[in-house]
Amino acid sequence: MSSTGEPAVSVDGLSKAYGDTVALRDIDLSVAEGEFLSVVGHSGCGKSTLLRVLAGLEADFDGGAAVDGVDVRGEHAGNVGMVFQEPRLLPWLSVRENIAVGLPDGTNPASEQAQARVDELVSRVGLDGFGDARPSELSGGMAQRVSLARGLAYDPTVMLLDEPFSALDALTKREQQEFLLDIWHDREITVVLVTHDIEEAVYLSDRVAVIGGQPGTVEEVVDVERERPRDRSAERLVDRRERIERALGL
Numbered sequence: 274m275s276s277t278g279e280p281a282v283s284v285d286g287l288s289k290a291y292g293d294t295v296a297l298r299d300i301d302l303s304v305a306e307g308e309f310l311s312v313v314g315h316s317g318c319g320k321s322t323l324l325r326v327l328a329g330l331e332a333d334f335d336g337g338a339a340v341d342g343v344d345v346r347g348e349h350a351g352n353v354g355m356v357f358q359e360p361r362l363l364p365w366l367s368v369r370e371n372i373a374v375g376l377p378d379g380t381n382p383a384s385e386q387a388q389a390r391v392d393e394l395v396s397r398v399g400l401d402g403f404g405d406a407r408p409s410e411l412s413g414g415m416a417q418r419v420s421l422a423r424g425l426a427y428d429p430t431v432m433l434l435d436e437p438f439s440a441l442d443a444l445t446k447r448e449q450q451e452f453l454l455d456i457w458h459d460r461e462i463t464v465v466l467v468t469h470d471i472e473e474a475v476y477l478s479d480r481v482a483v484i485g486g487q488p489g490t491v492e493e494v495v496d497v498e499r500e501r502p503r504d505r506s507a508e509r510l511v512d513r514r515e516r517i518e519r520a521l522g523l
């Protein structure tokens with residue numbers, strides 16, 4: 274990744290209302306290239322709204338939000354991939370075809386280049402041998418990996434993940450967390466992860482932004498550390514978890 278020194282994500286005085294409901298108020302946030310940032314907060318504090326703004330899905334807001342220095346409201350904005358809580362796969366398409374849905378507009382999915390890109394993504398998310406399977410033949414964790422591959426197909430610089438593991442059982446969730454770290458490991462992408470799970474946020478992230486209140490504002494940004502691999506029970510992580518819990522009034 275070539276570093277321009279520009280933050281991958283910058284949010285400046287962002288406020289967003291839905292009619293009379295103010296979801297976010299005066300949010301400032303900056304995410305460096307290659308950084309892993311999590312966003313935690315109580316239900317309804319505006320976490321998904323923040324991701325939707327960054328993904329260019331909400332045009333009507335006050336303040337600024339940019340990805341790679343480009344305003345998210347602009348025509349060429351949003352070199353982002355998005356992964357949701359549910360995999361949202363098309364049941365009548367194969368794994369390969371579902372991933373191809375995420376290829377950049379104008380790509381001919383039948384072209385040799387597109388096919389090679391899809392094969393590479395199937396491999397990258399550990400699904401060799403399942404390329405022709407239908408979503409109904411996959412486990413929850415596998416389906417979520419297809420969703421991740423579809424998000425990566427666009428070759429985004431920033432991945433936005435909205436509680437991608439919250440529907441998974443505890444063991445699968447851990448596997449998927451490791452999997453996401455593997456994908457992110459070379460820091461070729463910047464990750465913004467929304468989660469309810471404080472332990473997950475602390476284990477995975479460089480920094481954790483705590484959003485509180487309604488409308489949501491940034492209460493605190495907690496530095497975790499840059500080192501990896503990490504021990505989930507390390508004192509430093511426990512300390513960070515407690516700090517976040519206090520910020521959330523838990």
Ligand SMILES: Nc1ncnc2c1ncn2[C@@H]1O[C@H](COP(=O)(O)OP(=O)(O)OP(=O)(O)O)[C@@H](O)[C@H]1O
Nearest residue numbers: 291294295296314315316317318319320321322323
């Ligand atoms: N499309 C919408 N229309 C009206 N109000 C909305 C809409 N989307 C979100 N809201 C409101 O905005 C506020 C923030 O919602 P948002 O989904 O961003 O919160 P969240 O922190 O992601 O919640 P959760 O953790 O429960 O997913 C809530 O009060 C919600 O009711």
